[in-house]
Amino acid sequence: MLSHERVWASIDSLASRHGLSASGLARRSGLDATSFNKSKRLSPEGRQRWPSTESISKVLKATGSTLEDFLRLIEPSGSLRRSVIPMIGLEEAKSAEAFTDEGLPNKGPGWDEIEFPGFGQESVFALEITGDGLRPLYRDGDILIVSPTASTRRGDRIVVCTRGGQIFAHELRRRSATTLEMTSLTKSQEDVVIPAEEISWSARIMWARQ
Template identity: 40%
Template sequence: MLTHEDIWRGIDRLARHAQTSPSGLARRAGLDSTTFNPSKRVSSDGKKPRWPSTESIAKALAAANLDFDDFAALISGQPRGGALLSRALADSEANNPFDATGHPVGPDWEAIPFPGLAPGDAYALTVQDDTMRPVYRPGDRLVVSHEAPTRVGDRVIIQRRDSTRAAWTLAEKTVQGVRLTPFDPLRPSINLPLSQIAWMARIIWVSQ
């Protein structure tokens, strides 16, 4: 059974899939721009949940060129058809095609087949240089996710507040910050306060 939270999470993921915001998705669907806003999700007194209409969902899906099966897949977090957005990691360094939370934005992403299931927000970045050796080589495709929980020992991509971005091994995680180990064993670990981190995504799969 789908819950109120499930449906609205699906709307948010649908907007992200369409590379826009919930209000942008509503406008694209020919609806009032506030239709999918957080303020519309509960009653004015904050006590009763409010649900989007089936008509508004249908219009939003049509605007994103998806159907209700796709919407169900977005809600569950399992992409339908095994496709991911992808681009070169070096290009992403230069052009920063991410929103403030680290999700893909802009037109310069391509859809690629993915042989398996991944979280609904997953995307792929292709290594183009030798900076990640000896762990990753040019041509390796890294599938990353913000929804996948991060644990000590995971390999992650971190973007700092100054927009610099790099891949690391998560060596320690506290309420104040993280300790990161580079892939090159000759380089030292660094301690990074959470205040300097814009976003962190876990590398969940690698095609080598």
């Protein structure tokens, strides 16, 4: 199960395997030395804080581990499943015909498939970045594993496509019945507020393969 406790325990296990403390692993990964401190894993109000997919990606690169290695630490019982999930390119994803009214893949022209470790009960698809539209955060050839069914809350990274064909990869600030407010992840982009009726589909970023 992809639980808060097991994800952090897996990061601690990776650190231990390489003779590092949590702080040492963070430094080797190019992150702030306090990023993985136990005090950072809960907010002052007791809310769970999760490591970002980008942080985990940097950890795997720094330790020479794969995503499957990491997921096997989360599920040590050997129950890790691999699934074939639909994949679509960034430009093709701008077409309303590529998705159902619920924002799920409407498999047909433009869709391909990719093998990836399972994400439990969530519906997921792969979004292949093409071009420089989401630079510098995501580059041409990167693959985002996203879920249109996963619950979202303030601070989650999401991808949103408007009915006009614009795609944003931002941080969720607030979602109401009438608008979606997002915070830019880079200095080169602006914060965005999108009326709900202008949203074609949206999905939470579960993983980034760069």
